[in-house]
Amino acid sequence: MGTLKHYADRFAPLLAFVGVLLAWEAACRLFAIPAFVLPAPSAVIASTTEIGAGRWVQHLLATVQIALIGYLVAILLALPLAVMITHSRLLSRTLLPWLIIIQSTPIVAIAPIIVVTLGAGMLPRVVITTLIAFFPLVIATATGLASVPDELLELSRSLRASRSREYWQIRMPYAVPHIFSALKVAITLAVIGAVVAEFVAAEVGLGYLILFATSTFKVPMAFAALTLLVACSLLLYGVIVLAQRLLCPWSLGKEAGQ
Amino acid sequence: MGNVIDLTRVCQTFVSSDGSPVTALQDVDLGLRKHEFVSLIGPSGCGKSTVLRLIAGLLKPTAGTVSIFDRPVTEPRDEIGVVFQKPTLLPWLNVLDNITFPMRHKYGHVDAKDTERAQALLSTIGLADFGRKRPGELSGGMQQRVAIARSLLHDPDILLMDEPFSALDALTRDEMSFELLRIWSERPKTVVFVTHSIQEAILLSDRIVVMSARPGRVAEIIDVPLPRPRSLATLSDPVFTALANDIRVKVFTRKPE
Numbered sequence: 001m002g003t004l005k006h007y008a009d010r011f012a013p014l015l016a017f018v019g020v021l022l023a024w025e026a027a028c029r030l031f032a033i034p035a036f037v038l039p040a041p042s043a044v045i046a047s048t049t050e051i052g053a054g055r056w057v058q059h060l061l062a063t064v065q066i067a068l069i070g071y072l073v074a075i076l077l078a079l080p081l082a083v084m085i086t087h088s089r090l091l092s093r094t095l096l097p098w099l100i101i102i103q104s105t106p107i108v109a110i111a112p113i114i115v116v117t118l119g120a121g122m123l124p125r126v127v128i129t130t131l132i133a134f135f136p137l138v139i140a141t142a143t144g145l146a147s148v149p150d151e152l153l154e155l156s157r158s159l160r161a162s163r164s165r166e167y168w169q170i171r172m173p174y175a176v177p178h179i180f181s182a183l184k185v186a187i188t189l190a191v192i193g194a195v196v197a198e199f200v201a202a203e204v205g206l207g208y209l210i211l212f213a214t215s216t217f218k219v220p221m222a223f224a225a226l227t228l229l230v231a232c233s234l235l236l237y238g239v240i241v242l243a244q245r246l247l248c249p250w251s252l253g254k255e256a257g258q
Numbered sequence: 259m260g261n262v263i264d265l266t267r268v269c270q271t272f273v274s275s276d277g278s279p280v281t282a283l284q285d286v287d288l289g290l291r292k293h294e295f296v297s298l299i300g301p302s303g304c305g306k307s308t309v310l311r312l313i314a315g316l317l318k319p320t321a322g323t324v325s326i327f328d329r330p331v332t333e334p335r336d337e338i339g340v341v342f343q344k345p346t347l348l349p350w351l352n353v354l355d356n357i358t359f360p361m362r363h364k365y366g367h368v369d370a371k372d373t374e375r376a377q378a379l380l381s382t383i384g385l386a387d388f389g390r391k392r393p394g395e396l397s398g399g400m401q402q403r404v405a406i407a408r409s410l411l412h413d414p415d416i417l418l419m420d421e422p423f424s425a426l427d428a429l430t431r432d433e434m435s436f437e438l439l440r441i442w443s444e445r446p447k448t449v450v451f452v453t454h455s456i457q458e459a460i461l462l463s464d465r466i467v468v469m470s471a472r473p474g475r476v477a478e479i480i481d482v483p484l485p486r487p488r489s490l491a492t493l494s495d496p497v498f499t500a501l502a503n504d505i506r507v508k509v510f511t512r513k514p515e
């Protein structure tokens with residue numbers, strides 16, 4: 001009986017997934033739901049042949065490229081900012097309101113303005129992606145840097161170590177679990193940012209494809225693009241999880257809030 | 259004077275978060291002789307940790323002077339090792355790297371001699387095979403032993419220990435106490451040991467400083483006339499029992515009304 005339970009444990013998520021797909025397919029056929037309201041999974045799959053595989057790859061790569069560049073820029077901005085915020089009260093008081101203003105601005109509302117200001121091309125898309133991804137990174141990193149126990153900081157002081165060693169050898173590594181939780185949140189946000197940017201101004205990308213497909217009532221194709229987007233988001237998330245497992249195994253299970 | 263550590267009329271006032279001043283220490287006078295083992299005992303909040311931080315140079319006294327080898331303490335010094343109440347190991351370093359961490363942190367590199375010494379210390383604390391393990395894989399007691407080894411790496415003349423065994427169960431505590439005594443007798447040093455346990459204080463110390471709270475003062479300094487080396491037998495010595503009762507009464511009656 002133990003093995004049965006083992007198999008149930010292992011395959012339950014997969015079975016549930018297949019079950020939902022089947023129920024969905026059955027419902028669409030049974031109630032004859034029009035494809036522009038809710039396309040059946042089979043219709044979604046069939047729609048993928050409407051454009052060539054090369055085009056799909058092109059759209060996918062365009063979105064992933066924007067998401068990753070925006071993500072990297074967000075990381076490069078967030079880490080020094082977080083250090084500044086924890087380093088001095090004055091800087092923290094000066095910078096935090098700006099960060100909160102940026103975070104409180106709905107990205108969808110500001111995206112068209114950014115496109116108008118920065119013109120077409122990659123730059124506005126990267127900026128939009130960065131804007132949405134970097135706030136959780138700054139906050140989590142700053143929280144991590146500040147969460148170091150007093151005793152460790154006193155140990156550092158009792159050794160008369162330099163401030164930079166305190167950051168590199170104590171605070172930064174201490175923040176790693178926090179940074180990784182934020183990296184996971186930020187990668188999904190980066191994909192959202194890339195799609196929002198493509199909604200506003202783009203001629204390629206999965207976001208653009210969804211917009212184009214729905215505007216011409218090719219709803220099954222929009223669903224196909226959406227599925228690809230979700231898969232891509234999950235894959236990127238998985239890469240971060242894997243990176244954490246390989247690079248910082250000690251930090252697993254110690255993320256903030258887990 | 260000839261003392262290793264001298265506190266003269268030391269006062270320490272903190273400003274609490276609501277802005278009102280808190281007198282943690284008031285006119286504390288204390289002299290510690292070379293290679294003496296002294297315990298600080300007293301109710302919670304009487305300023306024991308503050309005394310350690312003053313000696314460690316992590317805190318400047320509001321009034322009075324703290325001196326080591328007849329020189330006033332203005333900043334942390336090399337000849338001091340500190341063991342904090344929590345083990346405070348770095349979770350991303352293995353045990354060996356944790357013990358050599360002070361070298362890496364202070365000088366930026368660890369040489370072969372430090373690693374060799376760390377390995378020897380690991381054997382001393384009975385964790386010779388645990389050098390490559392991460393702190394997360396060790397029990398609380400093992401972690402605390404590693405923290406003690408870390409404080410001993412540079413063979414400090416002065417060892418400051420803030421309730422190092424408080425997280426341990428009674429059995430491990432006794433075991434660790436004897437271990438500490440052995441290390442101390444092999445490489446004599448001046449030890450200031452904060453504890454809440456009267457037994458522990460008597461077992462380890464040459465003298466016990468009983469402190470009173472609000473404001474923190476030295477209430478009494480008690481000599482421990484028990485012979486060394488001390489062992490399990492010491493615990494059942496009538497002198498030990500009598501002294502324990504005596505100190506219990508003193509600590510108890512000194513409690514703030």
Ligand SMILES: Nc1ncnc2c1ncn2[C@@H]1O[C@H](COP(=O)(O)OP(=O)(O)OP(=O)(O)O)[C@@H](O)[C@H]1O
Pocket residue numbers: 272273274275280281282301302303304305306307308309
């Ligand atoms: N950084 C600080 N800011 C404000 N008040 C402080 C600070 N450090 C200590 N105090 C106060 O000083 C007093 C003595 O603190 P200390 O930590 O030395 O006590 P303790 O004897 O070590 O207590 P315990 O046995 O609970 O560890 C306490 O009343 C505490 O509130």
Ligand SMILES: [Mg+2]
Pocket residue numbers: 306307308420
């Ligand atoms: Mg204390």
